Amino acid sequence: MRFRILFIFIICLGFFSCKKDASEEANTEIIPEDPYVVPSDSIPERTSASALNLDEYQLFIDTTKTSVFYRNLDSVIISEEKKHQNAIFKLVELKKYKDQFLFYEPCDGTINRYYISNEAIDIYGKHENVSFELKDFMIKAGNQVLFRDKRDRSLKLKEVNEVVLQLKYGEDLAPVYVTSVKNIAQFEMLVNNCLDKKVREFDEFQE
Template identity: 30%
Template sequence: MRIDSISCSICLLLLVLIEISCAPVASKEVEIPSNSSRILPLKDSRKIDPETTEIFLDANYDTTAHKTLKDQLGDLDPNTFVELKYLNGQFYLYDSCDGGFVAYKVSQDQIKSYGIHEDIDFQIVNQKKTDLNMVFELTTDGYSGPITMSITRTPVDLVDKIITLKNGVATISYATAATNINKFYAIINQCPTTKVSEFEGFTNPNF
């Protein structure tokens, strides 16, 4: 599928502008959280949202969430990026009420997006890679416009920032390589009722 080169160039320019606008202001000192310093006590589990649904923080690096993720992705490799959620200055795996995890598997000619409800295969049209950043121009069946995705290292150890630009709208998320999932705690939504209720207390870091 052929993609208009001008449109792709505009997408790349927008992506750069988004990266710049999302960066912290130089005049302000930004506190960078460290995943090597845990702020929650080491307990088997701790209820963090008792008013809405059963959501626990597991301070165990090999929980059922980790095992579910391994089953979902199969072989874990450093080119698969698993989405993280941010809460109280820390990044966590999130085992949603709907089940499953969001992840991106990068291969030589495509990026496979694992979603909670569906998986999508993106074909790589063009790519640029450095030690700190990867930028991909993508296309997929059923969508004719350009799609751009960047994966960039953040100041937080083992955490990458993913920006996806589609229809001029940027989606920002954070992720870690699948080989690192045992280095993050898991927040597990036990989903005790028939009604799906996701935890809405996650925030975004300021970088």
């Protein structure tokens, strides 16, 4: 009788041990990487948009400067310029990647645009369009242009090279690189073509 009880105990112990091992194996199973999340070590390919299947996710540097992405940007700016004919500066945001200035077409939103007149700065961007009133004067100091808004925050434009400026507005926002809307054809565009899938934005840009 004792041997029979011992035998049953050993069988039960083996069963629970196998169940535990299977559970631990399931818990340590490697979950495959989400194909719609941009890996942190992604290296954008330099190519033309026409060489890619744009019905699929693509991260690339568009070298054509005539693709649908450029045409869309041109169309938006042409429409906005009609509303900002008095703007002294009509600017588009740039990013710096591997010491090269280029546009970045994000997965979520659009490339930021800035229209600066003596009266206001209008910003069109990723999530909303905003406008801030400026005092009606402008100071030029060396390679900088200085404004102040109604809340006494400074707006600075500093020359980086012949076609690139650095824009700094207030103390809370990081400076950004910009160029005139007339210079769009001089820059390539890094495109995060995510279609209707939400992916992480490319974040390997230089300050």
